[in-house]
Amino acid sequence: MNNDLSRRGFVKGVAAAGAGTAVARYARVAGWMAAGAAPAVLSAAEAKPALLGGTPARRGAFPAWPVYGAPEEEALRGVLRSGAWFRGAGKKVAEFEAAYAKLTGARHCIATANGTSALFGAMGALEIGPGDEVVLPPYTFIATLNVILLNYALPVFVDSDPATFQLDATKLDAALTERTTAIIPVHLGGNVADLDAILAAAGKRGVPVIEDACQAPLAEWRGRKVGTLGRTGCFSFQASKNLNSGEGGAVITDDDELAEKVYAFHNNNRARKVSGYNFSYRGTRGANLRLAEWQGAMLLAQMTRLEQQSKVREQNAQYLSSRLREIPGILPAQSYAGCTRNAYHLYMFRFDREKFGGGLTRAGFMKALSAEGVPCSSGYTPLNKEGFLKEVLASKAYRRIYPAAVLNEWEERNRCPANDRLCEEAVWLTHPMLLGPRSDMDEIVAAVRKIHTHAAQLAKA
């Protein structure tokens, strides 16, 4: 494992050497070797952008999501006709838990109502509460923050690494104090956070790591599925996610004791093997965070598609990155060297305005890209700067729990300048866009090339 100093040295090396240089911190970036599509793409670049009256680079729709068929219909009909609609009566949720534990290589899996309740259950079982500091990245879905606030813990943001869109683990150590009781790295976009560095920093202080793997089913770190490297891993099966049952979630862990606590927490404090009203209480606090049988059956059916879909996403995304990297100012998210599989929940890149040229802004670029038939989004805004968060920290409860000095210093302590810039440069494509044929990727590349060739005209349009 790299020590902190050599890691910092590498980061400086990356900055000095510029992007594209193979260094130990990030995975090597392969150029695309097939000779195939280049000429067609280059001539397409000369075509007139749709915004300037040309023909869109892409006219068809991208693949629809969710994907379903006979297995899902049978699964739902089976639960309907069984009359066993909740986990206490049926077996589908338990079957899914066993299958998901097997898939990830975890000893235990507890299915939950959604990803938020998976995180809430993990935190409840770890007894995180008022006065605790919990570390998270500022570049994440709001639920990662909400579960910290629900427990009246103090969120501590660690800046982002713009190269990967993940928490910058070189800045983690400085954020930890004797009050830190959990670190929640997020495997954002299906890419993987720098788990070597995060687990090392956490291990030194004995702080549990809760992996927020809600966007990263099947992603791997050094050949192991994410969610199994921390104390617990949390997943979401909400409709937009790579594995979905409309709503749904799961906590995985290898810790027997913790698994029973998560189970009890998600089942109103009741321990496993409930029979009639002869249940036993376990743990201190709890709620009903259970998954329904419909969802368990649905997840079992959707899981039969997951590996194949992930392979297609991976192949398309890698190809897309190799082609987009050839265009100045388009910087696809890199992975750390330890990331052996990326789940590509999002296809993320940075739009570097200076390098792209022509005076085109990100907003102008995105408008032109959408006009070419390639829908895109600017992604998250800085979570650490959200107005509602300031209100929570100024609330009666927080003022009662935390000394005034802690709350007054909070804003200064939680500045994330690299993330502020990342939020201004990011562009996202959604994962279903990666599920079609490779020619879809060529059309995306053609659209971006066209915009690059005509950037100056588009900037004036």
Ligand SMILES: *Cc1c(COP(=O)(O)O)cnc(C)c1O
């Ligand atoms: C989706 C998501 C969650 C929450 O999951 P829900 O199922 O929507 O409650 C938490 N964290 C991240 C990073 C997510 O993407």
